[in-house]
Amino acid sequence: MKKLILLFLSAYMVSVASAQNSDSAMIRKIYSEILVNGKAYTWLRGLSVDIGGRLSGSQEAEKAVQYAERCMKQAGADSVWLQETWVPHWVRGMKESGKIIDAKKNAQDVPVTALGGSVATPEQGITAPVVEVHDFDELKRMGREKIEGKIVFYNHPFDETMINTFEAYGEAAEYRWSGPSEAAKYGAIATICRSMTNATDDFPHTGAMGYADSLPKLPCAAISTNGADLLSRVLRSNPSTQFFLKLNCEKLDSVLSHNVIGEIRGTEHPEEIILIGGHLDSWETGKGAHDDGAGVVQAMEILRVFKALGIRPKRTIRAVAFMNEENGLKGGKKYAEVAALNKEKHIVAIESDAGGSTPYGFGLDMKADKKAKIKSWAPLFLPYLIWNYDEEHGGSDIGPLKRSQETPLIGLVVDSQRYFDYHHAASDTFDKVNKRELNLGAAAMASMAYLLSMYGL
Amino acid sequence: MKKLILLFLSAYMVSVASAQNSDSAMIRKIYSEILVNGKAYTWLRGLSVDIGGRLSGSQEAEKAVQYAERCMKQAGADSVWLQETWVPHWVRGMKESGKIIDAKKNAQDVPVTALGGSVATPEQGITAPVVEVHDFDELKRMGREKIEGKIVFYNHPFDETMINTFEAYGEAAEYRWSGPSEAAKYGAIATICRSMTNATDDFPHTGAMGYADSLPKLPCAAISTNGADLLSRVLRSNPSTQFFLKLNCEKLDSVLSHNVIGEIRGTEHPEEIILIGGHLDSWETGKGAHDDGAGVVQAMEILRVFKALGIRPKRTIRAVAFMNEENGLKGGKKYAEVAALNKEKHIVAIESDAGGSTPYGFGLDMKADKKAKIKSWAPLFLPYLIWNYDEEHGGSDIGPLKRSQETPLIGLVVDSQRYFDYHHAASDTFDKVNKRELNLGAAAMASMAYLLSMYGL
Structure with missing residues (x-):
């Protein structure tokens, strides 16, 4: 019996080995x-x-x-x-614009583009004070008092220490998807979101977002990482900086x-x-x-x-x-x-x-x-x-x-x-x-x- | 004794494990x-x-x-x-030129550059019939009869089936390094060598070559892969195609x-x-x-x-x-x-x-x-x-x-x-x-x- 098992086993192993050989040859081909x-x-x-x-x-x-x-x-x-x-x-529209507006009303263009699914701004755009937050906890701590009537700027960078960049994306992308409705809870009137990228460049990176049914739908845009860094610097020196946002996207x-x-x-x-x-x-x-x-x-x-x-x-x-x-x-x-x-x-x-x-x-x-x-x-x-x-x-x-x-x-x-x-x-x-x-x-x-x-x- | 060994072993293993833990933490840092x-x-x-x-x-x-x-x-x-x-x-010089010259004496520029270490051509350049070979065996078979007085064109492409491209390079690079002296054995007057690259583009890729002391030193150039493919096609339709090569590199x-x-x-x-x-x-x-x-x-x-x-x-x-x-x-x-x-x-x-x-x-x-x-x-x-x-x-x-x-x-x-x-x-x-x-x-x-x-x- 033992011999029979061995015989069987070795025949099986030969057949497995030969299958692996022919598979290996086919994969090479x-x-x-x-x-x-x-x-x-x-x-x-x-x-x-x-x-x-x-x-x-x-x-x-x-x-x-x-x-x-x-x-x-x-x-x-x-x-x-x-x-x-x-x-x-959904169509993006051709008249997108983002500007940082300083205390002297000087405007500086920064690259923005609508997040996929966003509603448009009024035709003349929105100009409002802008508040920077790094995550939802910070947003919550600020509350309605500091958010109402303002544009929320989600500045959550990729975690560069993660080896697989999809992990950094997974962690950052919630600010793009849920950011507008989270900000709407506290009376914000629009959101801009740091682009989901490892690159330091001038491209806004778009992507899908989703509105909660029960909350106002805020116009929302991605801002390039260079633009986000600039805005953050400007806000540090002047917290009353305003932002101009214009989007003419449309859902057909x-x-x-x-x-x-x-x-x-x-x-x-x-x-x-x-x-x-x-x-x-x-x-x-x-x-x-x-x-x-x-x-x-x-x-x-x-x-x-x-x-x-x-x-x-x-x-x-x-x-x-x-x-x-x-x-x-x-x-x-x-x-x-x-x-x-x-x-x-x-x-x-x-x-x-x-x-x-x-x-x-x-x-x-x-x-x-x-x-x-x-x-x-x-x-x-x-x-x-x-x-x-x-x-x-x-x-x-x-x-x-x-x-x-x-x-x-x-x-x-x-x-x-x-x-x-x-x-x-x-x-x-x-x-x-x-x-x-x-x-x-x-x-x-x-x-x-x-x-x-x-x-x- | 056995217990002592076990004790020793387990202490050793704990210390190895903790070393690995602290190493792991340091590598993360x-x-x-x-x-x-x-x-x-x-x-x-x-x-x-x-x-x-x-x-x-x-x-x-x-x-x-x-x-x-x-x-x-x-x-x-x-x-x-x-x-x-x-x-x-060694300096490349600024007056490099390569041209395919057809039966009617029409000249078409192709991108070439001297291989590193090459001697120059005469100032007016070299114009001569060009023979395509794919490897040294083919060169040898052609022999002096078919090579003498001509420009040898080494057209040895990268083997795209190799997964690590360094293997393809290793196999092709000998035509760049030894090609000129191998061709000199049969009386060639210059060599051009297909660029060592997987890309199909217009850049000649240079690289070092070495002359055998005992043989005439031929001017030698790399030709872009697009140029090599073109030259090969032209040669198929007209084997008496000539090539013009001018190099003014110099060893200081x-x-x-x-x-x-x-x-x-x-x-x-x-x-x-x-x-x-x-x-x-x-x-x-x-x-x-x-x-x-x-x-x-x-x-x-x-x-x-x-x-x-x-x-x-x-x-x-x-x-x-x-x-x-x-x-x-x-x-x-x-x-x-x-x-x-x-x-x-x-x-x-x-x-x-x-x-x-x-x-x-x-x-x-x-x-x-x-x-x-x-x-x-x-x-x-x-x-x-x-x-x-x-x-x-x-x-x-x-x-x-x-x-x-x-x-x-x-x-x-x-x-x-x-x-x-x-x-x-x-x-x-x-x-x-x-x-x-x-x-x-x-x-x-x-x-x-x-x-x-x-x-x-």
Whole structure:
């Protein structure tokens, strides 16, 4: 019996070893094909240079839908389709202005832009005293007495000591999202918020905010980090400094838009779907190159590489370019709704939405046994400098799938040091993305998709 | 006895654990200080913007010596001194030109620049048929019959399938270094060499070459990758295409220059030196920001952080800005010579000369027991995403120390994907370096230097 077990064990181990050998060879092929012939970079040029910024509801967003559809067909998907989703249509307006006004009424321009979803100021703008706060505790301590009738200036810088910049973002972003309504509680009339970035520059970095229904809706803007530092200095020398803010943003009627979906049908378990996605919409302050043109073109590249190498996946590989991640998540929610309605079985969903920089790991948002299965493949990824499985974040667009169907989520983890230099700002342009870094991200996800298509999860 | 051993062991383990705890706290302090108050980025601006490219023997190189001396004093080093070293003085000249000349004598300019050390062409330039070869085997097969009297065009692209771009560089660089003399064996009259880069651009990337003493010295230039692709296409349609090459570079008399050295004296074992270095000289085609301004300012930052945090190292910490890595290594050789003469004991030398990108490991060029000691500290570095100890390369400037004294070498390993986009080209400028990435490299080396100063090697 013992011998039999040993025999069985050793046969099993040989088969495991040989599977790992052939997997290792296939992953090498995937990397080589993508690094040499990859189309992601060319597709990203189309998306971020030819089309440019593409906020939900805009003409550019619709062009991006058509473009993604063409690219997925070009990639060789077995089928490509559009999935309807209603999206909000908010427009920034062209007459934004921010000025620091000193005691002698001298005005100095500083770069501001509306936070996504903000209401406009009156047409003539708002001029009012400005109070600087660093966090909500300070706001609360000041109370109505010191806040009422004023503009609140949230000056909460990124914590530079955090190694992963997403942690600093996570901690600072609440001032952007909740700041306006928190300030409204104490009678503020507008808010300006230090840009969410590690960079010291002149770009205001926008991003979504949300109003509490029960409170007045205050106009709210991001101010560049240089502008924030200047304002802070001016306030220290003269606390009665005023600020002029003008925003003419506007919320229009919702618009019918689309998620773009392309798939390669699985040969053995076509009903088991492996989703790889990114989001097609972007803030229109910049060109949406890192956020998230990169994720979209990487997902499309995965379709291409399977076809180029003649890989016939046992399970279905589905690339999704989601609409409206930035200001509503309507695309992600609609996708999960339709998946539930059609009783589709997503065995896993992977998202790349942390920029097109060098990948070094996978975030695993799933149960321990599934994590263990994925980690057992770690040796296959080490030669490609993919080593970290500690993050537990998947991605925003695939979040609704988890909430409705407990789908395990994977997020591509990439070097985060430069990401917030460009995030949601005019500087998020094609030239900031490096071709090899972008391709390495696509190759890491394609290799993961390959293993998942062979062995399930 | 057994109990005694257990008691001893457990006391030992407690002391190891508490050492690791306090080391972990100190490393956290080092990272925070550098990420928040680091001076490396400001110093790099001085070196790469205010001074600029600084080839050995140039006025800029001498300005860089004075600047590094000032910075090391500013960093708070206990002592700072210059170490004399003679360096070669080669100048590029301002009249470089390369043209593809078709059958109808139409000339098309392509970007070329002399390889470092090249002789000039005659003043009127050289016009001759050009033969493309991809490697030395092809050159050999062609032989004198097809090569004599012609310009050899080495078109050996980077192997994009390699994950670490330094491997691709290592494989391609021999055509730059040895190409001219190899071609001279078969009677060629000049060589042009595809730029050593992953980028597809219009910058010729220069770099050192070496002539064999016994062979004619051919003028030799780098051609941009776009230029190389164009020339290759033109040659395919018309193999009798000619090339015009004009170089007016010149070798002048050697110049007395300096390594710049700053140190913090060890409290317990001052005679045991931990060297951290980079090289001060750079090719003057660009501004020497990544190569190797980054390494120099990181080394200086290590002096600064020890002083800023009041760390009194048990062993001596010595920062060295080496002169003449790019075309002679005279600084590195002189340093090792003087160290031997003075019977100085370098317990380890660390170099950063792979650019200022995000660090992820340390290359260990040393014996197995010393490697094991360093790897035992790996858990302390993991929170900072430093995980890889597989490379076995230290650095060029510290190489002579190993050869003369068997000094163990450590090389900072950083993300390599973008490095060769800029390497030795006009695009190696300050704006290509990210402040946080640069600081993370300094912090990783400072933490390693701290552990080495506490525990030796």
